[in-house]
Amino acid sequence: MSQITRDQYAAVLEQVARHPAMATDNIHLPENRLRGLSRVLIGLGIGGLIATIAGAVVYSNIKHALAAYLVGTLCVTAISLGGLFWTMIFHQVNAGWSATVRRQFENLMMNLPLCMGFVFIFLVAEIATGGTLLTWMGVDHHTNHLMHHKRPWLNEPFLVVRFIIFAGVLTFLANRLWRFSTEQDRTGDRFLTLKARKTSAGGLLAFALVTAFFAFDYVMALDYRFFSTMFGVYYFASTTFSSLVVVLLITGLIRLGGRLTGAVSNEHVHDLGKLTFGFTVFWAYIAFSQYFLIWYSNIPEESAWFVYRKQGGWENLAAILAIGHFIIPFLILLLRPVKRHPAGVAAVGIWLLAMLVLDMVWVIRPMVYVGIPAAEIPGAERWWVDVAGILGVACVWAGVLASRIGRGPLVPLKDPRLPEALEHRNWV
């Protein structure tokens, strides 16, 4: 491999800067264009969170409100984690086509500190209440044999230490990759891309471990009796497709507003659509594999988790997930014209985001009334607490995201892979 000289590279950058798609108007939103939207979203979100607290007070049931809040938190964390994952994957495999969409994934990734803030609030609430949803906190490990064995992992000090590690690793990776990317916008130093690639190599390994153990701690451990080595991958599967469809929605909306013309073309939409298709199938594969092995082996401590989610109405939600999260998007995304059309993938994207929320609801919500006789479980009239909790977190998250999108350029300005991304085309 030969390296090009500094002068040759300067000529490449100049050529990129002259490309019609890289005109300043095309890759910047008008100043303050998203400021109003951002403020409205954050306002709505805070209102939603206040309503969630009100729900906890009105029904004097903090468990339900915390579960709704946790569903929202896990959904937005999944999307942000996906942003980090794809940014690192694009760097790692040197994906030339992705250069013009990478900034949107970076925007998602930079919401990770906010997500960790949401998780921190949840953690404080849990520890302060002595384990409302993380019921293992209230279990006496002297008398409970299973808890006796799980105590080395499931204890409050180590939970806090793990949270600090998770938040530290994710914030470090996100900030570092963001710094490289924005510094390159200013200086045009092509070796920042190399640094980002090296960071991504180790970063992906750290990401895999953090995502898996994060899922163990905040999703799987809600039922401390349950264990599944697949659970980390189950959550990871949600991070991948959800971040793809959010980026498809963001770029689609920006293109509707007449920006990013030529920079993000239907060729990019097609590729992101293909990845969405693949990872929707991946989710189904993971979800089924986990369920199938537990169903087959039929060991009480494992199958109890699924038994509880296949009764009391939750079996309907499971059926909706199987059909709506897999069969429908699978059949629709098989069609090439859908994957190549911004509106087509946007419609599927909104559908899939709804499925992401329902998936998290199905995993978390049954834990609120676990062990309570069916007659004492309140009816559906408390739905508004769930909606307030989920939308509250999601709106704050989206507001912060919108403000970040509005501030910076919509694509990396001097990425060495831009010439390839600007001319990207699917030959088949």
Place this chain on the structure above:
Amino acid sequence: MAVADYFPLPAKYLPRALQPAPNRHLAADGSPLHGLLAEFDTAPGVYHAAEHVRDAGFTAWDLHSPFPLHGVEDAMGFKRTKLPIAVGVIALTGAGLGYLMQWWMSAVAYRLPVQGKPFGAWEPFTPITFEIGVLSAAFTALIGMLALNGLPRFHHPLYKHEHFLASSDDKFFIYIETRDPKFDRAAVQKLFEQSGAARIDEVTEG
């Protein structure tokens, strides 16, 4: 385009209606003419010539180049293949039949109690349903691709044409066959000349 064009030998034994139309075109030496071959010296030359042939409405023709030419499928007016539709339909049919087969075996024909699980439970059927779906899809894709391309094919008159060997070296060719409904000896000759062919050859059958 008929199967008989690709399999000349079995075509002899086909009913008369399915036999290929007799060739009425003759080469200069009086032997049956299979097609006209135009040679081009440059890739852009053959690319633009392909656009002319496409616009003239020919269907039984091909372009030969020593290396892949990006975008030439547009210049040749290729449409996307319909094969994926066949693959999709047959894969879903195969998966459905595969499920039905397992359900019939486990829940109807030979009910074998396993751990007290329901006989017709969908869970154990899923992997095999998936596998049969993939198998049907893969076979349809492979066999369909071969059939649509007229493969396997053991001989083509171009192989006997000495000058055509340059297509794997440094020359580009466009070949229009006489079986094309729009084929007209003089018109094709004129089209090639107007497209800037460096040389035009007759290719005889055999």
